[in-house]
Amino acid sequence: xxxxxxxxxxQIARRRKIDFCLHLLFAAATSVGVxxxxxxxxxxLIDGIGRLRPELFEHFPSxxxxxxxxxxxxxxxxxxxxxMLPISFMLGVGAAIWLEEYAGRGRLTRLIRxxxxxxxGVPSIVYGILGLTLFVRxxxxxxxxxxxxxxxxxxxxxxxxxxxxEALRAVPKSRREAAYALGANKxxxxxxxxxxxxxxxxxxxxxxxxxxxxGETAPLIMIGALTYVAFLPKSVxxxxxxxxxxxxxxxxxxQPEFHELAAAGILVLLALLLLxxxxxxxxxxxYSKQI
Amino acid sequence: xxxxRLRTGQAVGATGPKPKRARAAGARAFRNGRRSVMNRLMxxxxxxxxxxxxxTSVGIVxxxxxxxxxxxxxxxxxxxxxxxxxxxLFEPKSFGILPLLAGTLLITVIACAxxxxxxxASAIYLSEYAPRRMRxxxxxxxxxxxxVPTIVYGYFAxxxxxxxxxxxxxxxxxxxxxxxxIVVGIMIIPMVTSLSEDAMNAVPKSLRDGAYALGATRxxxxxxxxxxxxLSGIVASFVLAFSRAVGETMIVTVAAGxxxxxxxxxxxxxxxxxxxxxxxxxGDTQRGSIEYGSIFAVGTALFVITLLLNxxxxxxxxxxxxxx
Numbered sequence: 001x002x003x004x005x006x007x008x009x010x011q012i013a014r015r016r017k018i019d020f021c022l023h024l025l026f027a028a029a030t031s032v033g034v035x036x037x038x039x040x041x042x043x044x045l046i047d048g049i050g051r052l053r054p055e056l057f058e059h060f061p062s063x064x065x066x067x068x069x070x071x072x073x074x075x076x077x078x079x080x081x082x083x084m085l086p087i088s089f090m091l092g093v094g095a096a097i098w099l100e101e102y103a104g105r106g107r108l109t110r111l112i113r114x115x116x117x118x119x120x121g122v123p124s125i126v127y128g129i130l131g132l133t134l135f136v137r138x139x140x141x142x143x144x145x146x147x148x149x150x151x152x153x154x155x156x157x158x159x160x161x162x163x164x165x166e167a168l169r170a171v172p173k174s175r176r177e178a179a180y181a182l183g184a185n186k187x188x189x190x191x192x193x194x195x196x197x198x199x200x201x202x203x204x205x206x207x208x209x210x211x212x213x214x215g216e217t218a219p220l221i222m223i224g225a226l227t228y229v230a231f232l233p234k235s236v237x238x239x240x241x242x243x244x245x246x247x248x249x250x251x252x253x254x255q256p257e258f259h260e261l262a263a264a265g266i267l268v269l270l271a272l273l274l275l276x277x278x279x280x281x282x283x284x285x286x287y288s289k290q291i
Numbered sequence: 292x293x294x295x296r297l298r299t300g301q302a303v304g305a306t307g308p309k310p311k312r313a314r315a316a317g318a319r320a321f322r323n324g325r326r327s328v329m330n331r332l333m334x335x336x337x338x339x340x341x342x343x344x345x346x347t348s349v350g351i352v353x354x355x356x357x358x359x360x361x362x363x364x365x366x367x368x369x370x371x372x373x374x375x376x377x378x379x380l381f382e383p384k385s386f387g388i389l390p391l392l393a394g395t396l397l398i399t400v401i402a403c404a405x406x407x408x409x410x411x412a413s414a415i416y417l418s419e420y421a422p423r424r425m426r427x428x429x430x431x432x433x434x435x436x437x438x439v440p441t442i443v444y445g446y447f448a449x450x451x452x453x454x455x456x457x458x459x460x461x462x463x464x465x466x467x468x469x470x471x472x473i474v475v476g477i478m479i480i481p482m483v484t485s486l487s488e489d490a491m492n493a494v495p496k497s498l499r500d501g502a503y504a505l506g507a508t509r510x511x512x513x514x515x516x517x518x519x520x521x522l523s524g525i526v527a528s529f530v531l532a533f534s535r536a537v538g539e540t541m542i543v544t545v546a547a548g549x550x551x552x553x554x555x556x557x558x559x560x561x562x563x564x565x566x567x568x569x570x571x572x573x574g575d576t577q578r579g580s581i582e583y584g585s586i587f588a589v590g591t592a593l594f595v596i597t598l599l600l601n602x603x604x605x606x607x608x609x610x611x612x613x614x615x
Contacts, residue, residue, distance in 0.1 A: 019508035023420055029412030030421070030429060033484070036477045037436050040443070043451045094340030102334045103341070114605070116344050121531065121601035122594065123538025125565050126351060128572075129590045133354040137578070154347050161344070187330040208438070215440025218540040218565070222572050244442045244541075251446055251545060259450065266443050277438060281431070 044270075048263025056264055060230040061246060065257035070265050072229045073246035076145070077214055079233060080242060083149035084156070084213060089206055091153070092160030096202075099161070100168040101190050120158035127155045128222025136223050143224040146236040151219050156209035163205020167198040200283050207280040211273050217244040243269050355591040362584030371588060377551035377562075379571075379585050386585060388592060390551035394468065394561035398543055401472025401557060402479060402536040407529055409476075410483025414525075417484070418491040419499075419513045430485075437481035445545030448474035453546060460558055466548030469557040474546065475539050479532040486531065490524020491517050527608035534600035538593065540565040564593045 059069025095116075103109040131151030141147040171194050179193035220242055228249075229241040243265060250262035363371070366386045374387015413433075417426050452470035457463045494517050502512035518525070548560030549570050562570070568586045576583045 015508050015511070019510040022510045023416075026412045026416035026420060029409045030416045032409045033413065033436050033477075033480050034429065034432050036480075037432060037439075039451060040439070040447045043447060044443070047450060091340045091343050094337045095344060098334065098337035098341040102337060112341055112344060115348050117605060118598065118601050119344060119347060121534055121597060121604075122351065123540065123565065123597055125538070125540045125568055126355075126590055126594050126597075129568070129587065130347070130351050130354055132572070133358070134350055154343075157344065157347070185326060185330045187333045188326065190333075211438060215438075215442065217440070217442045218544075218569060221569055224572065244440055247446070248442055248541070248545070251442075251449070262446060263450075266446055269440065270443065273438060273440070274435075277435060 041270075044263045044266050047260055048265075048267045051260045051264035052267055056261075056268070061228055061241075061249070062230075065255060065261060068250075068258075068261055070243060070246045070268070072232055073241050073243045073265075074268070075232050076225075076229070076240040077242040079145055079236075079240065080149050080152065081210055081214060083145065083236065084153050085206075085210065087149070088153045088156055088160055088209065092157050092206070092209075093164050093202055095157075095161045096164030096168055097190060097195070100165055101186075101194065116158050116161050120162065124155060124216055125218040125222060127151060128219030130154070131219060131223045141237065143239050144237045145233050145240045147223055148220055148225055148240060148242070149236075151223055152213045152216065155216065155219060156213050159209040159212060160202075160205055163208065164198070164202045167201025167205065168194065170201060171198050200286055204280045204283045207276050207283070211276040211280075214242075214276075215244055215269065215273065217248055220245055221248070351594065355587055355594055358584055358587035359591045362581070362588045365581050365584065366588075375553050377567075379582050380574075384581070386581075386588075388564075388589065390553040391562060391564045391567055391589065392592070393553050393555070394543075394547070394551065395537055395563040395565070397468045397555065397557060397561060398472045398475055398539075398547060398563055399533060399536040401469060402476035402539075403529070403533055405473055405476025406479045406483050406532055406536075410480045410528075410532070411487055411525065413480070413484045414487035414491060415513050415518075418488045419509055419517065433481040433484055436477075437485075439478075441478065441539060441541040442545070444474050444478050445542045448542055448546035456558075463558040464548070464560050466546060466550075466560040467558050468547050468561045471543050471545075471547035472557065475536050475542050478539065478542065479535050482535060483528050483532045486528030487521070487525045490521040490528070493524070494520045523608055523610070527604040530600055530604035530607060534597045534604070537600070538565060538597050540569060544569045564589045568593075 055067070056069045057074065058071060059067055060072050061070065062068040099109065099112065103112070128151065131147060131154070135141050135147040135150050136143060139147075141150075175193050175197060176189055179189035184193070225239075225241050225245050229239060233240045247262045247265040247269065250258040250265065253259075371386055371388055373389065374385060375389050376385040376387050377390045378385045413429075417429060421429070448470050449465075452474050453463075453465060453467070456467065456470045456473075457465075460469075463469070498516050498520060499512050502516045507515070543563045544566040547563060547566060549562050549566060550560045551562040551567070552559055554561065567589055571582055571586045576586075
């Protein structure tokens with residue numbers, strides 16, 4: 001009996017030890033992501049902090065690293081977001097409302113849902129090919145701000161639709177029923193009872209989609225957002241460049257000074273992204289307290 | 292109350308008591324009219340918004356297929372699929388996609404070798420071991436990691452990972468598949484972690500409690516109870532991460548080089564399908580030329596591969612899901 005008991009105790013001790021070791025291993029694996037993020041930030045900070053000067057924001061790109069800045073890229077990114085935001089908001093939220101509030105459970109709805117999920121997984125460069133053919137060539141927008149903004153709108157649309165769908169789904173059914181009970185028709189219910197309470201969630205999704213758009217490089221290279229733009233676009237049909245493309249351009253030059261510029265550009269981009277993420281988190285916290 | 296009838300727009304206004312004065316009646320009728328016009332118009336407009344996604348898909352398929360057909364008039368499809376040399380920009384031109392496919396696969400395999408174990412282990416840690424406070428710290432960090440633009444990862448690969456790789460393997464070139472692959476792996480870790488963790492969180496607590504009641508340790512309950520129950524979600528996350536690595540563009544463009552090599556040596560410079568498309572569109576390629584056509588052919592191959600992987604992930608997630 002004693003023998004059995006001590007054998008059992010040994011076995012338990014061994015199992016506990018395995019559990020402990022793997023606990024450490026799993027924790028170490030989790031820290032890989034954190035460590036990678038820190039390494040990335042420190043690496044870029046060291047390279048780029050010296051070039052983070054006013055010239056970076058005030059100057060146009062130049063062949064001489066000392067005089068080069070990313071003014072046209074920053075402005076280009078902002079213009080592109082400004083055009084994208086209303087279009088993608090309306091299309092994305094509209095599609096989400098239709099899917100959640102109006103669409104039946106038929107085959108068409110299922111097809112559209114599957115389609116949106118699939119589109120979210122299409123590589124961004126394929127959207128670039130689509131933008132090149134559809135907007136640049138067919139609609140003859142050339143390599144303009146508008147062509148870029150349209151391409152990016154199509155790219156982020158699945159993200160916005162899925163986020164907005166989730167936000168709409170989280171609105172309690174009782175809100176809708178209360179509106180109907182007051183005599184509201186379907187559209188009044190949706191626009192005045194459902195939408196306002198889903199709005200913070202929707203906005204979070206929209207902000208995340210915009211932060212995806214601002215860092216996206218490949219599709220804009222495809223549609224030919226120029227890398228050397230020493231002017232600000234005056235109309236939506238002018239050529240333009242964006243921050244990631246300017247950074248890519250600096251990275252592909254051999255001189256180390258331009259690599260420092262690229263790192264400084266990345267710092268600006270990351271700061272902007274952090275700001276947007278922070279706004280999204282604030283919105284989400286507010287939202288989760290509400291329900 | 293018959294909610295369905297109300298939903299169709301025959302709201303109180305239509306059935307309510309008649310107003311005393313004609314003017315009020317007119318105003319109300321106008322208001323009701325506008326209300327019902329909006330009510331009828333909006334579903335159509337919203338449906339149009341939803342149809343944009345279908346149009347996008349049709350557009351993608353149409354552009355890819357129509358230009359690819361042109362390309363296959365010049366280059367036989369068999370040569371494209373089985374050729375082992377890809378040199379579209381130099382004479383003699385040759386369009387065999389296998390080197391690009393091999394480069395893509397090499398990057399993807401390295402990335403998955405990094406991301407799958409690390410991502411799964413983090414998911415297990417976060418869902419089975421970590422205290423709540425720890426999760427609340429780590430999850431936002433992973434979200435930030437997922438939101439870093441790929442061009443930034445490209446810089447990281449070139450300026451941080453490549454020197455490390457070259458210090459370990461001195462014969463490595465500046466552009467090599469290994470450092471690009473590792474960084475692509477780092478990029479997809481958050482995806483594996485968060486999707487796998489979602490799947491494991493969906494396993495009911497009662498199953499774990501049952502395992503603990505039988506004397507299982509946390510590890511035993513994770514390995515033998517939670518993992519099998521969440522397997523469909525975990526496999527789906529792996530497939531999605533794989534597909535994401537296949538479609539990744541900027542990291543490989545920056546760090547993996549531009550030499551279409553049919554090789555399995557990760558220390559060599561290679562070219563992926565995505566990097567080739569970028570390379571051609573950076574140059575001055577005439578529309579209608581064979582190089583121009585080749586980006587559509589490669590794009591089609593890329594699209595078909597990622598589409599199949601995505602459908603596979605959805606199939607796995609739906610088919611083998613355990614219902615509780």
